[in-house]
Amino acid sequence: MQPTIREILQLSAMDAGRPQIVGGHAHLDRPVRWVHISDLTDLTDLLEGGELVLTTGLPLADGAQRTRTYLTRLAAQDVAGLVVELGTHLDAVPEQLGTLADSLSLPVVALARRTRFIEVTQQVHRLIVADQYEEVEFARTTHEVFTSLNLARASTTDIVTRAAQTLGAPLVLEDVSRHVLAFCALDTPTATLLHQWAERSRLHDTADASTTGPTWSSVPVGVGSERWGRLVLPAGTADTSRARMVLERAAQSLQLHRMIQQERDALVVQALGGLLDDLLSGRVGEETEAMARATALGLTPSSRYAPLSVRVPQRPGTDALTQGEADRRLLAAVRQAVAAAGESALASIRRAGTVSAVISCASKGPEQTLGAVSTGLRERLTGRSGTDGWAAGTAPASSSLVGAAQGLAEAEHVAEVGLTMPETDRLYRSTDVRLRGLVALLRDDHRLQAFAETELGRLLDHDARTGEDLLGLLRTHLDCSGSKTHTARLTGLSRPTLYSRLRSIEKILGVPLDSAESRTSLHTALMVVDAR
Known part of the structure; x- marks a missing residue:
């Protein structure tokens, strides 16, 4: 952090002048960006703000009115403070200088002894340069930390935790609905950190993309209109600039993690779809080849495999982008339901509104597995916004992956018919549809x-x-x-x-x-x- 006026007054070169605070006591913790030595009465256009001005007193030696004008101009230029050396042009501090300094919120310090300003400048600038170097080093370290996390494919929670540890304060990642996606409470009780989170978060949000207040800091996660979350620091830190740097770098890391995950998921989905297409078309008919490709994609070998197709009704007039997003949500629901059942599967979007899968029944029998998956689908799809009912279809399980894949055509037909049944949101078998299934096949005739x-x-x-x-x-x-x-x-x-x-x-x-x-x-x- 930049040195403050209070810290500068403790330097040996400054202390040798026996500094006395004339006015502006309440602002001695103001940071100093640079030191400027000048006896000019008008420093307009010479200062940028944040400077500590050192003078031998000449601008204050021409009467009360000029003294007022001089200090007013300094305050208008956002000067950090003024140091006046007595003995050359002034023998004593002008009357009312302290009152004027207080009214302008401008710290003014008088040096009772002649002081080597060059030594003051050197010592202060060493502190400033050291601070700048420390900031650069902190920025470099922060960049390396989050880059390493991305290279190591760290999870969302890992990224949030590391950011919280760097800042030494609790951190929360929320989505646009203010649901908590990940958090690190550090020493704060979780119940305290997340108590009525949505309401508290809404109170500390603003119309612009990012906010910084006395106790809350936040940055958006996502790019432009694709913003999908917000990284929130509920408790303030002493160094807001460092907090902002860490939050922004963590947000970038989270966005990169999301992009990598989406790209990886897209590649996996593409590979799974290609394998299912090859199995259904007969391009892959050997069980050895099919299993080699399937296990490479994460399927657990099993003695039984069950075909499953899940279908949702189509909404007329739905554009391609909306349909694609709906299909991806359906695929995610199927994959999550299979994972929740403790199994693995080859799952892919077969066509608009239809996801098909071959489930490895490694830990339990096909009937028990399909029942668990059906329950998981009901939890994830029934009554959800954008889903007007659903139906799942299956066919007899097989001891081979190729055989189960060949049953997908029947499973897809059963699921399609299931949507026309009086009762949806459930799993159907061919014995459930019978004549209705034939009618569904011929309905356009x-x-x-x-x-x-x-x-x-x-x-x-x-x-x-x-x-x-x-x-x-x-x-x-x-x-x-x-x-x-x-x-x-x-x-x-x-x-x-x-x-x-x-x-x-x-x-x-x-x-x-x-x-x-x-x-x-x-x-x-x-x-x-x-x-x-």
């Missing part, structure tokens, strides 16, 4: 669409005109296998009312509901309507 329109068109038109929901009643009746008793119990309708409405449905459709073939056709047509 105009002949199937014409069949559904022929079967149900008149009833749909009736409901649209009258506002009734006879289609819903028909659905319930078909789900009850044509049992009027069961239908009445589920709908809460009286038997006369139910019988009347069922006769209306038969009349509108022109088919009997007590015919098994009629019910089968109508049920199939309902599945086609649901799959649209």
Whole structure:
């Protein structure tokens, strides 16, 4: 840190002049940037601020008014302080000089003995140069520390911890929602540091990118509009410039870590997608080659492998960037769910809204593994913003990686059908979809669409005109296998009312509901309507 006026007064060259503080006592801890010796009465344009001016008293020897003008100009130029040597042009300190110095918040010191200003200058400048060298050395060391952390692929927590240790103060990394991503409390209790963090953080934020206050310092993490977090020093430090330097360097290191991680993840995802494509297309058919590539990508060898596909519905009009981000979030959710289940997997984005994976069931059986992964998906996807339901599909597990990969086509089909099922947010198997799965495969066939329109068109038109929901009643009746008793119990309708409405449905459709073939056709047509 730069030397203060108080520290300079203790130097041997200055102490030899028997310094006496005339005014501005409250500002003796003001830092001194440089020493300037001059007897000029007007130093305008000669000073830059922060200087300690040494004079033999000539500017103060021309009366009270000129003395006031001289000190006022010094204060306006943000001078650190004034040292006046007595004995050459002044025998005593002018009256009211102390009062004037106090009013201008300008430290003024009188030297009772003649002083070698050149020695004062040399000693002060040695301190300043030493301080500058120390700052340069600190900056170099700080740069090397965080560069080494990045080269060593240190984690986010490691970077935040090292920054906190360098500053000797607790440090918190928060995201744009003010959720704490990482922190280092040092000797501060964690409960104290993070107590009502979001509220406290909001109070100490400002509109600009970075803030520095008497007790809080912060810097943004991220570049421009891509800002994704904030590095916060909740307790102030004595050296704010060093704190700012460390915070900015740590923020750069965190951003670089994030970029490296994203690039690494992108390369891994690309490699995983390439392997799954090769397995599905048959370009890789040998189990030995498949396992060699899979284990190199982090898959744990196992005696059983389970195919899994997770699908979310597509939103019409979604642009490519938004869709890509949604697909990456879905992929991350699948990978996290697999990891939480204690397993590893080859997972990749297969197409928009679909992520497929081959899971190594190394620590537990396929059924238990798939159940745990399904639970993890429910925790990460169900009810989350931007996710309108999801469905997962699987196929029989295999003892080989190649065999499990070949089951992905079935798993993807099952997941696609699962989105059309009445109950989503769950895992489906081929035995769950059956006829509905066939309908889902053929739903875009105009002949199937014409069949559904022929079967149900008149009833749909009736409901649209009258506002009734006879289609819903028909659905319930078909789900009850044509049992009027069961239908009445589920709908809460009286038997006369139910019988009347069922006769209306038969009349509108022109088919009997007590015919098994009629019910089968109508049920199939309902599945086609649901799959649209």
